[in-house]
Amino acid sequence: MKLKNKGFTLVEVVVVVVVVLILVAIVIARFGRVTENARNAVIHNFLKDCRTLYVRLSYGQAPSYITVTNAVSLKDYVAATTLGDVQAQLNGNSMTVSGVPDTLFKDKRTTLTVDYQLNSYDGDSEDVFLGKVLW
Numbered sequence: 001m002k003l004k005n006k007g008f009t010l011v012e013v014v015v016v017v018v019v020v021l022i023l024v025a026i027v028i029a030r031f032g033r034v035t036e037n038a039r040n041a042v043i044h045n046f047l048k049d050c051r052t053l054y055v056r057l058s059y060g061q062a063p064s065y066i067t068v069t070n071a072v073s074l075k076d077y078v079a080a081t082t083l084g085d086v087q088a089q090l091n092g093n094s095m096t097v098s099g100v101p102d103t104l105f106k107d108k109r110t111t112l113t114v115d116y117q118l119n120s121y122d123g124d125s126e127d128v129f130l131g132k133v134l135w
Contacts, residue, residue, distance in 0.1 A: 039135045043104065047114075047121075049074065053088055054095045054116055093117040105133040 053074060074086040074097070086099045094115040102108045114121050121129035 036135045043130075043133060046100075046104065050088065050095065050097055050112075050114060051116065054090070054114070057088075057090045057095075106135050107132050109133070 053072070057072065072088055074088055084099065084101060086097060089096045089098070094113055094117075097112045097114070098110065100110050100112060102110050109122075112122060119126060124132070
């Protein structure tokens, strides 16, 4: 009578482990890109919200206290902001934003000066600026 070996050979086990590790590596790489894309979307939305605030303040929709302090809170104008207490101050054609969380931008900046007439961010063009701050 012949004995039947039940179980897997070492080669079969190694092949299965290698295939599983390859699949895990693909999933981790894909998850990393999703996180990076989400962070970049937050930055783009933040810059869009700053532009909206600038337009509202420049064209007469500012509260009465802005004439005294010349600064407003971003959360008073942007309903869905999750960035905390970000302050914006209007200075002619430019706006200075302070109190930005250091986790927002890749280069960890916490203030930002935007000149909308020259379309510059901290003195850089939009493309150069986004190259510095996007993840």
